[in-house]
Amino acid sequence: MHVLTVAAHKGGAGKSTVSILLAALFAHARLRVVLIDTDEGQNTAFAWASRRALAQPAVVTIDSTARLTDLVGAARRHGIDFCLIDTPAGYSAMGRAAVEAADLVIIPTKCAAADRWALRTTVEAVREAEKPFLIVPTDVPPRRLGREAPELRLLRADLPDLASALWNGQLTGRRSIGQSIAEGRAPSEVDWRGVTSAECRDLWRRVMDAVPTGRAGAYAS
Template sequence: MIIAFASLKGGAGKSTLSIHLAHAIALAKKRVLLVDADPQSSASSWAAARDSVAPFPVIGLARNTIHRDLPELLEAYDHCVIDTPPRVSAMARSAILAADLVLIPVQPSSYDVWAASETVELIKEAQQFKPAIKAAFVVNRRIGNSAIGKEIDSALADYALPVLKTAIAQRVVFSESSAGYTVMELSPSSAAATEIKNLAKAVLKLMGVSKW
């Protein structure tokens, strides 16, 4: 399965979610590759910051031909997660076209909801060439007691894409994990780690598979 995190708005949390979902898959004893298709190289920088070997390999692939290059690279892996660039570009289009599932991180703000329209249009464009591509929203950095945090699902309803029931809350431990580790390593029993594991389960359910 190839999962791409895509948002044409910067700062949506694509890199953090890509890294953490890849680790959740790796913890299930599956061979997973994280592809850094973002020229900013956030995922690659995360891997380089570690003091130990990462629990999964990270490769940079900021090319316009990702959908053509990936099949050969994935022969040794069970699954792949792609971190995409935050703008309309040939690289973003190629990464989306390579995916079986596109997850769109959206923070609970009116601007993020409006900005999601560009990403949705890019996915629709890719589906004309590859109709089997699935897509869904992931609410990221939810603040539980805020009005927009409670109303985000209805705010996204106009896009006719599912919103995963598992939301990722705004937590300090995610910021701490940017230094080369994940919340499953820093705080494996935390609510943050549980949210990531639940996100992985939600992805499995959406794709109609029982396990990785």
């Protein structure tokens, strides 16, 4: 089993969105996945699940770090393939415990100046915990003529030392993402062939490449 923690100290960085769209793709690939919503204040992932017609992915909420440890242990015993953990913003005992439990930390970030400035604190905390991580640019303006938006180029320029940990793709900012989530669905479930769905699958494959499952590339592009 692999534990993937989605973490960013900055509020609104895209943690819940990335957790949801990845969890939906794990479920689509028939992998056994549990999405653990540790953000008691908002429970975005749980609210999403409660609007869903489909039973997968399983989404559970927890309210203590002890419960997180119990749940990850139970998932391991029950042959779950992936635990995805959505975390609250800010420094919190829950966020730290979720990073501690992780095999890989996924760090979503938007690209505005404030987001770029805040990113380092998350990266430092994850490094302190000695966890591998993947930075995922989200809500990025679209490419023009194949060229990345200036905001994303600034983000990449800010992180010359982290180039290998910064996903070379992007999740483009599109209203359809929020709309599908509001309906209890994921972009891949609304329009599998659409550009948003293709970006989500690219991210999923990048995540699969980062964990030793041998299942990477299960989707045709």
